[in-house]
Amino acid sequence: MGLPGHWGGLFVSGGSLANLTALAAARDHQLGGDLAGARLYCSTQAHPSVARAAHLLGLGRDQLVALEPDPEQRLDPRSLAAQVDADLAAGLRPFAVVATVGTTSTGAVDPVTDLARHCRRYGLWLHLDGAHGAAFALSARGHDMREALGQADSLTFDPHKWLFQPYETGCVLVRDPELLKATFRMARHHLDTGYLHPAEARHGEVNFDDLGPQQSRGLRALKVWLSLKTFGAAAFRRAVEHGLHLSDHAAARIAAHPGLELTSTPSLAILTFRCRPTDGSADPATVDRLQQSVSDAVRATGQALVLTTRVRNRTVLRMCTINPATTPADIDATLELVLQTALAR
Numbered sequence: 001m002g003l004p005g006h007w008g009g010l011f012v013s014g015g016s017l018a019n020l021t022a023l024a025a026a027r028d029h030q031l032g033g034d035l036a037g038a039r040l041y042c043s044t045q046a047h048p049s050v051a052r053a054a055h056l057l058g059l060g061r062d063q064l065v066a067l068e069p070d071p072e073q074r075l076d077p078r079s080l081a082a083q084v085d086a087d088l089a090a091g092l093r094p095f096a097v098v099a100t101v102g103t104t105s106t107g108a109v110d111p112v113t114d115l116a117r118h119c120r121r122y123g124l125w126l127h128l129d130g131a132h133g134a135a136f137a138l139s140a141r142g143h144d145m146r147e148a149l150g151q152a153d154s155l156t157f158d159p160h161k162w163l164f165q166p167y168e169t170g171c172v173l174v175r176d177p178e179l180l181k182a183t184f185r186m187a188r189h190h191l192d193t194g195y196l197h198p199a200e201a202r203h204g205e206v207n208f209d210d211l212g213p214q215q216s217r218g219l220r221a222l223k224v225w226l227s228l229k230t231f232g233a234a235a236f237r238r239a240v241e242h243g244l245h246l247s248d249h250a251a252a253r254i255a256a257h258p259g260l261e262l263t264s265t266p267s268l269a270i271l272t273f274r275c276r277p278t279d280g281s282a283d284p285a286t287v288d289r290l291q292q293s294v295s296d297a298v299r300a301t302g303q304a305l306v307l308t309t310r311v312r313n314r315t316v317l318r319m320c321t322i323n324p325a326t327t328p329a330d331i332d333a334t335l336e337l338v339l340q341t342a343l344a345r
């Protein structure tokens with residue numbers, strides 16, 4: 001993904017643990033053990049695991065500030081700066097920002113370069129939640145994202161999403177891996193009975209126990225390494241491109257059909273759309289209920305999974321097209337099923 005060679009980290013169970021691990025390092029590095037007045041920022045579109053991480057790290061509800069996104073559902077750097085200025089003026093202690101690279105709802109990518117500039121100016125830690133979207137940087141289309149990723153302090157990346165790995169393959173990467181050690185190294189903690197001293201890393205060895213909250217751990221890297229060796233990196237790049245192509249294909253079909261309406265343009269192989277009610281009803285609650293009932297009925301057929309999400313406070317249908325075995329014909333059949341289901345409502 002083009003990250004500088006000095007970055008490092010470890011495989012963890014998933015994006016949730018990766019977010020928690022990175023934010024624990026951010027908290028300790030930035031706040032020096034005193035959480036009073038601390039403020040962490042994200043948009044309302046950030047994944048709930050960010051809020052859970054904040055809770056586990058001892059931050060109160062008011063210490064995670066979730067800002068309203070811009071119309072494209074991205075964290076707005078100007079609102080962030082305004083909020084940080086206001087919080088500083090109120091004597092609070094802003095310490096970190098979580099930007100999402102591929103929000104779960106719409107695949108929106110927060111403007112990393114602008115946010116990184118603000119974070120440098122205010123001395124804030126920038127964590128990128130790229131659980132879904134960081135894999136985009138592997139593709140030719142995503143090449144520009146590589147530079148953006150390298151501007152962060154830490155990155156969450158989920159190989160069990162867009163790298164097609166079995167579950168329990170998440171990854172946390174940090175610009176300065178020593179900061180993970182500063183938080184997690186066993187010797188830093190109390191209750192050191194002495195029996196673990198032989199496990200202390202020596203002579204430049206890496207002891208993964210020092211880098212995260214887990215001591216005994218499985219060899220998660222083996223899954224990633226084996227599949228990269230078996231299929232080659234090019235196969236992964238092609239598979240990521242394929243997912244992007246499928247979402248473009250779906251969007252073109254949706255835009256061309258009078259019974260359907262795109263509610264967000266495809267971003268990182270995620271798109272949202274809506275069925276237009278056949279009776280022309282414009283009542284928001286009725287239109288929202290239609291999307292939910294179409295989603296439920298399509299799911300019940302067992303043929304496709306088109307779940308709902310909320311975009312700009314409205315219920316919409318959501319497709320995530322990253323399965324490399326999905327074909328354009330599958331997308332067409334799914335949209336046809338959605339349309340037929342809506343007609344029958």
Ligand SMILES: Cc1ncc(COP(=O)(O)O)c(C=O)c1O
Nearest residue numbers: 014015016047049104129131132
């Ligand atoms: C943006 C984002 N962050 C974090 C997560 C949590 O990842 P995991 O389910 O691997 O813990 C997800 C999962 O959907 C996600 O989409």
